[in-house]
Amino acid sequence: MKNLEEKLKNPVWHSLKETHNKHLLEFDGVQFYHPDICIFGSFYDETKTAKALNEYAKLTDKFFLVSENQTPIIDTNYVVLNKKIDGCQMVLENFIEIEITENIVHLTKEHINEVFDLIWLVMPSFYKRRGFEMGEYYGIFKDNKLVSITGQRMQTNDFIEVSGVVTHPDYTKRGYAKQLITHTTKEIIKAKKLPILHTNKGNAAVPLYEKLGYKLTRDMNWWLFNRK
Incomplete structure (x- = not known):
């Protein structure tokens, strides 16, 4: 079981694993909220994000991946980076x-x-x-x-x-x-x-x-x- 500190490092992932599991969509090991609820996604393995984003993009035209320090990989034939927002957790x-x-x-x-x-x-x-x-x-x-x-x-x-x-x-x-x-x-x-x-x-x-x-x-x- 992940401890609290580990969950805080990847809050979208663990929210979808626990309280918000009913809103989970998963593609190739990358987790997303159903886009009618929220357009956030999360990952641990950045090598899987390109394929997963291509699939999620069929459902919504804009969306986020949230990470502490990892950089997602994308397939620029289907998905483009709009911007990276430098955020913080409190x-x-x-x-x-x-x-x-x-x-x-x-x-x-x-x-x-x-x-x-x-x-x-x-x-x-x-x-x-x-x-x-x-x-x-x-x-x-x-x-x-x-x-x-x-x-x-x-x-x-x-x-x-x-x-x-x-x-x-x-x-x-x-x-x-x-x-x-x-x-x-x-x-x-x-x-x-x-x-x-x-x-x-x-x-x-x-x-x-x-x-x-x-x-x-x-x-x-x-x-x-x-x-x-």
Whole structure:
């Protein structure tokens, strides 16, 4: 059995082996989420990624492989590298309690469209509507609309990733994200799992995460590919 540290080095792989196994697609020993859920893939043997990516590209026109330090091999006849995103992993070191003054709502399936619309408004990129199925989501409502959220994404028997930290541009700088991250972190701790998160290197949010008790632990690179 892999220990926690080994799982953290390859979080997509182990999420698909454990909690998210029902979303697993596997090609030649490379693991992917079903593209209706999430467009992440993972590997241990980079010599197998070219064939696997060719197969996955039949299902979706863009997708990621996530790795700590390995470089995937591709077949440029069918797949092209769009960009490599230099990311990092953060792990909760010491939980720092802050006062929660807002009414935080546990979001349900009836909020799926609102979650999707808010994420695509702020970060128009790769989030899938069914990404809501990966974990719990929490939100703050103002003026009868959802204005700030956090969610859970990758998870194993040992950790849960905080993700989907998004606030509507008209409602920023009010401490909503800080309170939602704190609430989500507490819920993960209650589940007796380790809270983690991923972000881009140099992201302006890193100091906020550090103030909430998270510590930078390792690089985590996101290789974005397109079907040719």
